[in-house]
Amino acid sequence: MKSNFKKVISTFAALAVTAASYTAAMPVGAVGSGNADTFPYTIEAEDMEGASVWTNNYGPAPKNTSGEGFFYLTGGSASFTVTVPEDGMYTITARCAQVLDKNGRQESIAVNGIKRMKNMPYSEEWVDFSFGSFRLNKGVNTIEFINEYGYMAIDTVTVSATPKHDYTLAEGTLTDKNATPEAKSLMAYLKSVYGSHIIAGQQEIYGGGHGGNYEWENEYLKDLTGKVPAIRGVDFMNYNPLYGWDDGTTERCIEWATERGGIVTASWHINVPKDFKNYTLGDRLDWKECTYKNYQSGEGSKDFDTRNVVIEGTKEYEYFQLAIKDLAAQLTRLQDAGVPVIWRPLHEAQGNEGNYSDGTAWFWWGDRGAETYKQVWKLLYTTLTEEYGLHNLIWEFNSYDYTNSASWYPGDDYVDIVAYDKYNVEYNRGDGKSSGPNLLAIPAKFDALYALTNGKKMVAMAENDTIPALDNLVVEDAGWLYFCPWYDGGNDGGTAFLGAAYQDFDELKKIYQSDYCITLDELPVDLYTNGGSTPVPVQVEKLIGDANCDGKVDTLDAVLVMQYLANSKNYPLTEQGKANADVDGNGISSSDAQAIQKLAIGG
Template sequence: MVNLRPNLGGLLALALFSTGTLARVCKPRDVPITYEAEDALLTGTTIDTAQAGFTGTGYVTGFDESTDKVTFTVSSPSQKLYDLSIRAAAIYGDKRTHVILNNGAASEVYFAASTSFQSVPAGQVLLHAGENTIDIVNNWGWYLIDSITLTPSAPRPPPQINANLNNPAANSDAKALYAYLRSIYGKKILSGQQELSWANWIAQQTGKTPALVAVDLMDYSPSRVERGTVGTAVEEAITHHNRGGIVSVLWHWNAPVGLYDTEENKWWSGFYTRATDFDIAATLAAGPGNANYTLIIRDIDAIAVQLKRLQSAGVPVLWRPLHEAEGGWFWWGAKGPEPAKELWNLLYERLTVHHGLNNLIWVWNSVLPEWYPGDETVDILSVDVYAQGNGPMSTQFNELIELGKDKKMIAAAEVGAAPLPDLLQAYQANWLWFAVWGDSFINNVEWNSVETLNTIYNHEYVLTLDEIQGWRG
């Protein structure tokens, strides 16, 4: 089905038939072109006019089942990259949708809560010559879609990446790693995997070992240790470092206190907002001397012990605490951006200044500007993306370029599907590294087939462990 109402504004392309009637040209060219949702193919969705502010004759609603979607059919005279924006209204709160081009890779687009229709940047689409389909598929659902707009993408200018780490006392290990990362940024991507065991599994499947291994300090959280957990992440990190690899570290921080420990929310799920009544905003407002504040410091100091082990072993760390804060599903983000940023600054001061941890490269892990703690304490920007199809994740990449003003390197720190290198290059999505999550993702054909992993790990654009040996020099 070809959309019948592309709206080019003042630049509307019109063609004259011999009868004198006007026919609308439905092909993206060198100007923005808008396609109305009510003219697209609807699956499980309906047209409505109750919400004011729509363009055209209506908008599409009824995204409440997993298969509900609206399909736009657009033509392109040649293969070309376009910026995509979606005019949507998230009148029921923050939402996320999936965008799928030509039944291929899915990308995830965030709609901030709004009482009116807003144009939302939705990354890029690489249209091939001829007809293409763009699906907007339910995902979270409960939003309204008014239209999409395609604009030819401008060439991406060279990044102006900060030359130095923020910590003036950064040690030689951290400086060497940062310099190496700057040297490959935009030219190659580091392959990465969560957990050493799964990195070794990839080597068995592809003949190539990931350049980067990510580990989790979760089981060193005091509220878990007191219940019997024994962490092994530090040993795994040192093992990968000793074979010439690069290490990333996150921390699923089990709440210091207030774990529900019910049948629905066991104590080991205490990093989730749903599993604890720990209130970070109240704790920080109470300040030093408050019992819960003291527990926060206790926890940070416990993690500092483990990070010092890595520093003593000569391991520079891509340190990614407080990940996915803006989602709100972890307690450190449950009270909004201000407490999360304050906690980040407390972490930075306690670990860098108080504990003298100078092997850390600080990696922020959210895309929304209101959550950003600032350039002074962030060395690298990152995001976690769980979308099937092994796509380039260009929406989030573009959002992070905007957030960091193209002065910070950008990483796909946690993904469900490893990105295909040809798509990364075509979309100019120059991620510094990707790291696929472990069990149920890396070994799941719906997310990553062995064939796809072989394509990725044996591609010249992707750096593996054997190809980064000697990175310090």
């Protein structure tokens, strides 16, 4: 019998985050007091090690500094240390001004040696500029402003505990009002586990790789971890009007969902003819004469104009309609079999932040910029749902965290989930290492996608190389809905994303075997009929004072009660927790927190 749900996050990790978050409610320390155990903590910038006092800079000088003056980031770096009680996420904000570049200037900060850059807008007056949220470790941490591009005046720097994401904001309903019962049920289940669990996924190889063994990745993971991923990633690229051939993808999806009880996610590397000008619609081509690359990459079609895809009567429009027809035939087979799909078409459109003008966009669907891309997305959405009557799709949009990424978003009415593709082993590591697995949970990327829709859409890691470490995911509040490493080339060569260069095998086993991660054997039996089984309460008998329902009474229960009283939306209690927390039976109040504290110390 499959379990209904996995248990909540491991007690220790969750309590560590709770304790770190609680510091946000503590009294504010005096500026420059050096009391780094009180948050928010603020330091005068000129008091940082390596800083000097400035009262004027190159250009307009901001007025009314809070101390003797300010620190001007030029010629040398400056740093300070801060002590935190627990591992957790903290936001670093500087009161600063930048008068050198009206287009903004890249500024660098390093936290415990790990550097991050952010563009500081032009400002002649003091503004509060956030460098983002960072993980600080229990004990002493070093924060440094690095002189790379510099020329930024800093008055004060504040470190504050980062509020946890409110995962309850995510929508559990689909944009398609005619969604199938199976799609609605799957969406409800995803919503129910979002923020408290991560679902294991794995992309299968395609095109006959591994000698035609499409279970290679699953067998490999089962041997290594004892578990099989819950989500199967596939690609419908081979169903196309050019060289199209049936590689059994649709049959595998049906078997995966209906016989093995798994979840399907699908991408679509749809090809176009390289010599589009001389191509006759409907003709078959050798796959070597086809491409999904962008126009100016040297591999893309020189004659296929993405702008014409949305203009009826053009050759590009007619070709795209042929491609949709082939795709819809397979998606219809899935719908008829009762199989919903987390559908991720036209992915990585902003890859490399490329537009047609600079030729760096990865795929043809992104090579004419954001406005054209959104039109193509909406055309695909309406054609599949309205013309072909496909309502088994959960629409997933691939986003990035560039300054202009929001301009690529098709809109809340056309997107159900937003996703990021994590590849940071070779480039942009951010962990201070030069090679090997990169275990970061990339919370800054998660924050950016969460902010894209103000938390309304669930956020997934649709592709990745290294699976993030369990500890990083939990402590850094990076509540990715699922992960899904790209396929492993294995004995056929290619990118071995399940190999030692990309995966830390100990961490891989740890997350797969944890309560936090949901694997195939742990999906509910009513996944496609009732949104997943109703969770079984962790505790059925009342334990006075046990607000977090972990089976014991300690000071962290008192902390949780105080958080709940301050902000019940961000720090909710379960019904069982509320019953336990009401010590005196008169409703939950600060007196209950005091009573719980006494119980915890045996008073």
